[in-house]
Amino acid sequence: MTNQFHTTDTIVAVATASGTGAIAVIRLSGPEAISLTNNVFKGKDLAEQASHTIHFGTIRDGDKVLDEVLVSLFVAPHSYTKENVVEISCHGSDFIVQQIVQLLLKKGARLANAGEFTKRAFLNGQFDLAQAEAVADLIASDSALSHEVAMKQMRGGFSQEIKRLRAELVHFASMIELELDFGEEDVEFADRDQLRRLIGNIQQVIRELLKSFELGNVIKNGVPTVIVGKPNAGKSTLLNKLLNEEKAIVSDVPGTTRDFIEDEISIEGITFRFIDTAGLRETTDKVEKLGVERTMQKLNQSALIIYLFDITEVTAAEVQAELHKLNPDKRPLLAVANKIDQASPEKLAAFASIDGVLQISAAEGANLDALKLALVQKVNLGKLNTQNQTIVTNLRHVNSLHKTYAALDDVLHGVSSGMSGDLIAADIRRALYSLGEITGEITTEDLLDNIFTKFCIGK
Structure with a gap:
């Protein structure tokens, strides 16, 4: 869209996140952005200054000084919106910010709607709609x-x-x-x-x-990755180790996790949304039974499955039977043998011969780097070249x-x-x-x- 979108009003909004911080930025855009700011700014005459310059001064409501600020000028059409744009950098007090915004509103600006600066940039031909969405x-x-x-x-x-x-x-x-x-x-x-x-x-x-x-x-929203297995396989311990924090309760009592726990980390530039679920077992406990049902729901919604099992408690045949039952749709799955620090040499050897089974100790942190590498490989982004490949998100x-x-x-x-x-x-x-x-x-x-x-x- 190449035609300029002309508007007669000037909008204002706080461009930084809410909450007290060292600095806050208040942004104005529109034909009167510079003149409105000039009306409350004590310093250089902003109307006579060049575009892309910064000026120190004070914001005043009459004789009352609200704050010492830096004012950045972007004169149309050389701005983000292709309109006159002013950015006021003030101290990050919520009180100061609101005082300045209210003063600018009183002088004739109006509060910007969500995304209105970028919408004006699009309508004024700064970039197209796909580029605007990428912002x-x-x-x-x-x-x-x-x-x-x-x-x-x-x-x-x-x-x-x-x-x-x-x-x-x-x-x-x-x-x-x-x-x-x-x-x-x-x-x-x-x-x-x-x-x-x-x-x-x-x-x-x-x-x-x-x-x-x-x-x-996957790149935009992350990989929903469900950690499943029997009670006390170490699912919560593994989640805590991956997140490097005590997110999930760890206990020797089976069935401690009654609902799913979710958090995310970035591995090799890819976001994984890990979901720790209730242990898979037959139970008469109504709450735990509901947790197991939710586990199966999350399993069906996942893009990647980590099946974690206690290597000291099961045989290879039992693991293979459970995997067949859990993943009939053949989704990407990583079978992980946990508690190798407690396993006998014979057990370790028996599972080492099974292709695709990774051996770790969640409690000791052993082989977690290998687990992370295996997760990245399962997502299969290895051939992705974001420099040369156009990707729809x-x-x-x-x-x-x-x-x-x-x-x-x-x-x-x-x-x-x-x-x-x-x-x-x-x-x-x-x-x-x-x-x-x-x-x-x-x-x-x-x-x-x-x-x-x-x-x-x-x-």
């Missing part, structure tokens, strides 16, 4: 990979891929539209064989993008890609059956519409509200 992903990123993917999308990696596909389709759409203008002369400007090849190529790219969503979802984009693919199927069917140019053109327009939804070339106010209201205030 929210970047803020929420909590691992190296999620940060890397969000940064690439914010810089336009995914958008460029979509725009390239759309440009190729636009060319053929224009050729077919031109044919309609010469309908009575029976001319053909759009080579149908070339159109088939183009659509085949585009659909191949879309298939790769859709396939990447499985990885993208947004469900809205996935839905639009599916609609594009279906419309292109209809184009192929129309070409093969000799359908008239106007019907083929209509199906191409549907594909173009769905691709345009991703980047915001085609959008609605409801869609924008749905996207930007999920942003934090001040961004």
Whole structure:
């Protein structure tokens, strides 16, 4: 969207997290951002200062000094929103922050809505909608990979891929539209064989993008990893060791964990959401029985399973039977033998011969690094190259890609059956519409509200 979105109001919001800190940042955007700030700022005349400069002074309500501040100026169109933007860095007291915000409101600003700064940046052509959504992903990123993917999308990696596909389709759409203008002369400007090849190529790219969503979802939201096993296998001890904190209660009494406990850590840049569950056993205790039922629910929702067993208590045959019963869907599973510090040499040897079983001591911390490495390998991101591979992380984009693919199927069917140019053109327009939804070339106010209201205030 290249047209400037002109607005007459100036918005203000606190751009830093709530709570007392050393510094807080108050952000303004709009035509009066500089003049409003100048009206309450004692220091240099901000109206005469260059863009991208910082100025020391005080914020005053009449003769009352509210705080000593630094004011950063970004003069339109050289700002995040392409409007005049001012950022006031003040002391982090909630009282001071609210005093300054209330003063700016009194002078004529209004409180910004959630995501309104980024929405203005999009509407003013600073970046497209996919890039705007990546801003929210970047803020929420909590691992190296999620940060890397969000940064690439914010810089336009995914958008460029979509725009390239759309440009190729636009060319053929224009050729077919031109044919309609010469309908009575029976001319053909759009080579149908070339159109088939183009659509085949585009659909191949879309298939790769859709396939990447499985990885993208893992990178963005983490890997739900369920730790299951019989009571007293050491599940809670393992969770505590992985998290490096006493998250779960550890006891020698079987059935201590009655419900699931969840937390997450980053391993090799990948976020794993670990879920410690109630021990799997037959029980008459109503509360523990409910916990076992919830364990099975979490098991069905997991992307990765750690089956932990006490190597001193079971045989290899029993473990293999339990694994077959637990994982009929053949999800990624890691079988882990615990308490090797208590096991006999014969036991260790018996399980060492079973392929894929990792031996650890959760209590002693033995082989936990090997366990972490095995978890990363099970996720199968080893071939992922976030520098060169376009990765889809947004469900809205996935839905639009599916609609594009279906419309292109209809184009192929129309070409093969000799359908008239106007019907083929209509199906191409549907594909173009769905691709345009991703980047915001085609959008609605409801869609924008749905996207930007999920942003934090001040961004």
